[in-house]
Amino acid sequence: MTNSLVSEIESGASLLLRELLACLPLGIAITDRDGQILQVNGAFSALTGYQAHEVTGKHLEFIASPRLPNPDAAPGAESWGQRRDGSLFPRHQVLHPVNGQDGALAHQIAVISDLTKHKQDESHIERLAYYDELTGLPNRQFLLQQLAGVIEREQRENTTCAVLLIDLDRFKTFNDSLGHSAGDVILKEAARRIESAIRRSDTVSRQGGDEFIAVLSQLHGPEDAAIVANNILAAMAKPIPVGQHQLTITPSIGISLFPHDANTPESLIRCADTAMYHAKEQGRNNFQYYTPVLNHRVQERMSLETALRGALLNGEFSLHFQPQIALDNGMITGAEALLRWRRSNGSWMPPDQFIPVAEDCGLIVPLGQWVLEEACRQRRQWNELGLPAFPIAVNCSALQFRQPAFKDQVVDTIAAHGLGPQHIELEITESVLMASPECAQSVLGELKALGIQVAMDDFGTGYSSLAYLKQFPVDRLKIDAAFIRGLDQDATSRAIVQSIISLGRSLGLSLVAEGVETQDMRLLLNQLGCDYAQGYGICHPLPAAQFEAWVRDLSSR
Structure with a gap:
């Protein structure tokens, strides 16, 4: 082989090497055996900010950070590099030795990787694993590890810690009615307020949904x-602005103590959860400590919730009907549909025991729709049998009323059974209307325009103002039985009932007295100007067949 041919081959190899170095995405530096830089590629310059002529002849380690030395790092370990502008970057550097023809070290090739994005990805993954993305708070996984460490320290130091489980009252109602974006606003603001109410040394986490947990150490x-619980209650008392609404979101708080109640993270959380349910039973917006008795009650409640779901699927519910009559002539003018539950074992479950559970677990929505369907079916059957065409009144829960599709569901259900709007009346408590007056006014206006009558139930027990009452397009007021009960003996009750009747008259509303038990009450209410009445003194709630017989008997008199 001629010298010129050898030179040509060597020249081609050199060009190929330069092209290879130029296209590699990793930083490459070729050094002599002592680590003095001879050549670098473009990726090295892009990574460090140094051009080739600025580093040639310098030792490779001049780009190592002097502020974050890592002298004990093994070859190929991660370390910190420093760019030309002084900024630091995490790097992974590997040195490949190149031996000469004599077998001795002649050169080194350094391959340098920028770990910045890798570290960011690691940090992001770790944050996803241990933090709630919406609120930025630690999540359950982080909390369990933190709580385990707190318990271990409290055991060593013979001190106390507490777990506070915080549940936002009626959050599901607001989330379903106003949308998930509104729910996110509530959760983020609640997280901020709860975090501001605890000590900096304590931890608050979001467990998912509308539940938060605070761990208080060294108490x-x-x-x-x-x-701390009172601080949280106070922090949550101020309304939260959500769009056009000012929402008051109250918390129910359960408290468990280590070592008094339990000694593991999971059991402390369970105890706090049990206490939280007790706080809800006590009216919400309060805190309760765990006691062993509560655990039994919570187990009963969970069993009841499970049985409720099965009851709806298994057809264990039925409607009973209580008539409403005109006080001036005693004729039937309507009937209220009342939900009844006969369990599979034949026992009857009182409504005041299962309705609150259905509301808490959200089952009240499908249950309420079932009541509306069944009331419409029964009204259609009575139409075909020739009974008087009085309306059937159906109670609507707060959660049901706030469903975006509530109005359409009512209208579609009535139409599906071949009924007109005059055949069904909706009963809604004043507390439901006052929870979101503007929204209630809009929905009631749409129902009114369609000819569906609305009664304000249990009037006098809520907190509606006269200004709002005048704006609500309701058709009648139902005077709560608590005021009727002592009507013939208590001057105060009589004065309240007289005031409600006068108020209704001034607003053009008809009046229905609930809980009428005696003939004397009927006569007195008629004298006071009340229009209609219902109660045990007129007729107990009856199954459909017995109610039909009662109506026919009344009509034949």
């Missing part, structure tokens, strides 16, 4: 947990 006694 002097149970009363310290009460102080």
Whole structure:
């Protein structure tokens, strides 16, 4: 082979090497055996900010960070590099030795990787694993690890810690009615307020949904947990602005104590959860400590919730009907549909025991739709049998009323059974209407325009103002039985009933008295100007067949 041919081959190999270095995405530096840089590629310059002529002849480690030295790092370990502008970057550097023809070290090739994005990805993955993306708070996984460490320390130091489980009252109602974006606003603001109400040394996390947990360490006694719980209640008392609404979101808080109640993270959380349900039973917007008795009650409630779901699927519910009569002539003018539950074992479950559970677990929505369907079916059957065409009144829960499709569901259900709007009346409590007056006014206006009558139920027990009452397009007021009960003996009750009747008259509304038990009450209510009445003194709620017989008997008199 001629010298010129050898030179040509060597020249081609050199060109090929330069092209290879130029296209590699990793930083490459070729050094002599002592680490002095001879050549670098474009990726090296892009990574470090140094051009080739600025680094040639310098030792490779001049780009190592002097502020974050890592002298003990093994070859190929991660370390910090420093760019020309002084900024630091995480790097992974591997040195490949190149031996000469004599077998001795002649050169080194350094391959440098920028780990910045890798570290960012690691950090993001870790954050997803241990933090709630919406609120930025630690999640359950993080909380369990933190709580385990707190318990271990409290055991060593013989001190106390507390777990506070915080549940936002009626959050599902607001989330379903106003949309998930509104729910997100509520959750983020609740997280901020709860975090501001605890000590900096404590931890608050979001468990998912509308539940938060605070871990309070190194307490002097149970009363310290009460102080923090009261701080949280106070922080949540101010309305939260959500779009055009000012929403008051109250918390129910359950408290468990280590080592008094339990000694593991999971069991402490379970105890706090049990206490939280007790707080809800006590009217919400309060805190309760765990006691062993509560655990039994919660187990009963969970069993009841499971049985409720099965009851709807298995057809264990039925409607009973209680008539409403005109006080001036005693004729039937309507009937209220009342939900009844006969369990599979034949026992009857009182409505005041299962209705609140259905509301808490959200089952009240499908249950309420079932009641409307059944009331419409029964009204259609009575039409075909020739009974008087009085309306059937159906109670609507807060959660049901706030469903975006509520109005359409009512209209479609009535039409599906071949009925007119005059055949069904909706009963809604004043507290439901006042929870979101503007929204209620809009929905009631649409129902009114369609000819569906609405009664304000249990009037006098809520907190509606006269200004709002005048704006609500309702057709009648139902005077709560609590005021009727002592009507013939108590001057105060009589004065309240007289005031409600006068108010209704001034607003052009008809009046229905609930809980009428005696003939004397009927006569007195008629004298006071009340239009209609219902109660045990007229007729108990009856199954459909017995109610039909009662109506026919009344009509034949």
